[in-house]
Amino acid sequence: xxxxxxxxxxxxxxxxxxxxxxxxxxxxxxxxxxxxxxxxxxxxxxxxxxxxxxxxxxxxxxxxxxxxxxxxxxxxxxxxxxxxxxxxxxxxxxxxxxxxxxxxxxxxxxxxxxx
Amino acid sequence: xxxxxxxxxxxxxxxxxxxxxxxxxxxxxxxxxxxxxxxxxxxxxxxxxxxxxxxxxxxxxxxxxxxxxxxxxxxxxxxxxxxxxxxxxxxxxxxxxxxxxxxxxxxxxxx
Numbered sequence: 001x002x003x004x005x006x007x008x009x010x011x012x013x014x015x016x017x018x019x020x021x022x023x024x025x026x027x028x029x030x031x032x033x034x035x036x037x038x039x040x041x042x043x044x045x046x047x048x049x050x051x052x053x054x055x056x057x058x059x060x061x062x063x064x065x066x067x068x069x070x071x072x073x074x075x076x077x078x079x080x081x082x083x084x085x086x087x088x089x090x091x092x093x094x095x096x097x098x099x100x101x102x103x104x105x106x107x108x109x110x111x112x113x114x115x
Numbered sequence: 116x117x118x119x120x121x122x123x124x125x126x127x128x129x130x131x132x133x134x135x136x137x138x139x140x141x142x143x144x145x146x147x148x149x150x151x152x153x154x155x156x157x158x159x160x161x162x163x164x165x166x167x168x169x170x171x172x173x174x175x176x177x178x179x180x181x182x183x184x185x186x187x188x189x190x191x192x193x194x195x196x197x198x199x200x201x202x203x204x205x206x207x208x209x210x211x212x213x214x215x216x217x218x219x220x221x222x223x224x225x226x
Contacts, residue, residue, distance in 0.1 A: 042217075042218050090157070099214060100213075101144075
């Protein structure tokens, strides 16, 4: 158990809908990272927040957005969902803001299925 | 830009050794190694920073060759629990910290 929690564990929804994934980092960690893992694309970095501010952006679609709240939990919002958005979404956290140098601990993930 | 891992898959008997390689076309600042079992979260193994440092714990160690822009993960005297997919995540030198992950190496350890 990494100490990172994610809810829900599974989510099944229809195309065109909007969902929110939630992540709570390990106690004391200030950074939250979001990743998407699909069979064809592998593990892809989406976005990083550090202490409430966006720190780095990866291959995140415009239909997706995220934020980190004052209590440091983070939410990833996915809208206008398409079949291709079906994937495992992981949140990771680290103590500092340097993803390149910090150890990132992954949560258990949310499996999103878009029908 | 995505690092290339080799081999793609390997099957071992308990007690055998394995080496997994991770190569990048860009200069690297760091390499992160993770193991993931099917349907579970990636579990952190180790991080190697620019400087050619070698690290290890238990029977798993890794090296980082900056000049060759590659890292290798060494698994010695493999155990059944070592089975899973191993990913390297690389951070290019000068990047903001985004990790770019390879496609993974599937390791199966048989009794």
